[in-house]
Amino acid sequence: MEAPLYPDIPLASSTPPGGQPAFWVGPRHLAGDDQCLYDVVSDTLAGLGWTSLTIVRGRHESDEAPEDRQVLRSTVLHIAPDTLRWAQWVLADEPFHLGDRQVAWQVSARADTSGPLAAWSAYFTPGVPGEAVADFLVALDARDQPAAPLAGPELVLDAVAGHGWLRDIDQPQAAATDPTFTSHFSLGEVPALIQDADPRALTTEADEAGPAGWQAWATPAIGAPCLWAVSFGASVPHDLVAAFAASLSSTAPVLRRVLPEATRERLLRAPA
Numbered sequence: 225m226e227a228p229l230y231p232d233i234p235l236a237s238s239t240p241p242g243g244q245p246a247f248w249v250g251p252r253h254l255a256g257d258d259q260c261l262y263d264v265v266s267d268t269l270a271g272l273g274w275t276s277l278t279i280v281r282g283r284h285e286s287d288e289a290p291e292d293r294q295v296l297r298s299t300v301l302h303i304a305p306d307t308l309r310w311a312q313w314v315l316a317d318e319p320f321h322l323g324d325r326q327v328a329w330q331v332s333a334r335a336d337t338s339g340p341l342a343a344w345s346a347y348f349t350p351g352v353p354g355e356a357v358a359d360f361l362v363a364l365d366a367r368d369q370p371a372a373p374l375a376g377p378e379l380v381l382d383a384v385a386g387h388g389w390l391r392d393i394d395q396p397q398a399a400a401t402d403p404t405f406t407s408h409f410s411l412g413e414v415p416a417l418i419q420d421a422d423p424r425a426l427t428t429e430a431d432e433a434g435p436a437g438w439q440a441w442a443t444p445a446i447g448a449p450c451l452w453a454v455s456f457g458a459s460v461p462h463d464l465v466a467a468f469a470a471s472l473s474s475t476a477p478v479l480r481r482v483l484p485e486a487t488r489e490r491l492l493r494a495p496a
Contacts, residue, residue: 246496248477253407253442254491256451256484257354261328262300262313264354265361269302269311272365277301309333309370311361315350322415322453323441325349329357333370343371344459351442351452355478356471363467375463377411380438383470384409398436402473404490407442409469414439415455438465440472444486451486 249255257264266276280298300313314320315328328350332342348357364370377398381391384400389409392399398411414437435458442451456465479496 244481246479246481247483247493248496249480249483249491249493250475250477251402251492252353252355252474252476252478253402253472254444254451254484254487255353255478255480256351256482256487258480259482261348261350261352261354261357262315265311265329265357266300266302266313268358268361272304272362274302274304274311274365277303304365307337308335309364320347322347322349322455323450325351325450325453328352331361331364333364335369335371344457346457346460347455349450349453351450351484352454353472353478355474356468359471360464360468363464367461367464371459371461373459373461375461375466377438377462379462379466380409380411380469383466384473387470387473387475389473406444406487406490407440407472409438409440411436411438413437414458435459438462440469444484444490448486451484 270276278298278300298316302311302313304310309332311329311331313328314330315326320327326349327347329348330345331348332345334341334343346360381397381400384402385391389400389402392401392410395410399409401408414435437458437460438456439454441453443449444451454468477492477494483491483493
């Protein structure tokens with residue numbers, strides 16, 4: 225099923241005026257981010273009315289030329305009007321990796337404005353389809369209480385199973401994979417450094433299992449680098465994870481100009 229719709233049309237065809245040729249491709253979870261993950265997500269947040277701020281840390285002299293400025297770190301921060309939720313583009317900041325991919329977006333939320341700390345955070349690396357991250361943020365923006373749990377974990381597995389993904393035989397209540405066994409969803413112990421307000425995350429001993437959160441990733445081949453990875457803190461509401469899962473596993477094609485090298489031959493594609 226995963227073969228070019230038009231195999232005789234080369235992907236590296238001559239570039240038309242205005243940019244690279246575009247294709248409708250699927251499945252979405254293997255289609256990459258078209259190298260525009262920031263633009264897709266930031267445009268979505270702007271449409272939702274979130275405010276964007278650029279935080280630059282470094283040395284700047286008043287008479288210094290722009291190309292000589294010593295910028296040590298920079299982060300673009302998007303804040304919702306109620307200040308209960310925010311998203312940070314951290315790819316240019318200090319490196320933080322999931323698997324072998326550096327985190328690009330960190331999304332956080334808090335229960336109220338009485339304290340500055342986030343109740344939960346979610347992390348997305350480059351390569352994650354921007355449509356799925358955008359749908360996650362739209363669902364987050366629509367929530368009156370961004371930190372309150374409203375549903376159980378079954379909602380996440382139902383979302384991907386509805387699009388043909390397979391529940392894990394050994395863990396049918398906690399894991400699922402796409403029919404090609406390339407992309408995965410799993411409910412288990414979260415990686416180190418994932419921020420979460422669950423007190424168990426701070427008190428867990430080295431030999432104890434910490435609080436469980438959803439993880440998702442795609443590995444094109446055994447031993448190959450991850451195409452993308454996502455980590456949700458243990459307190460991220462399951463219905464928000466389900467919104468991401470439903471979008472990621474959607475069978476609707478997405479528009480792409482840049483296809484991932486690792487999966488381009490496995491994508492259904494048609495000229496746009």
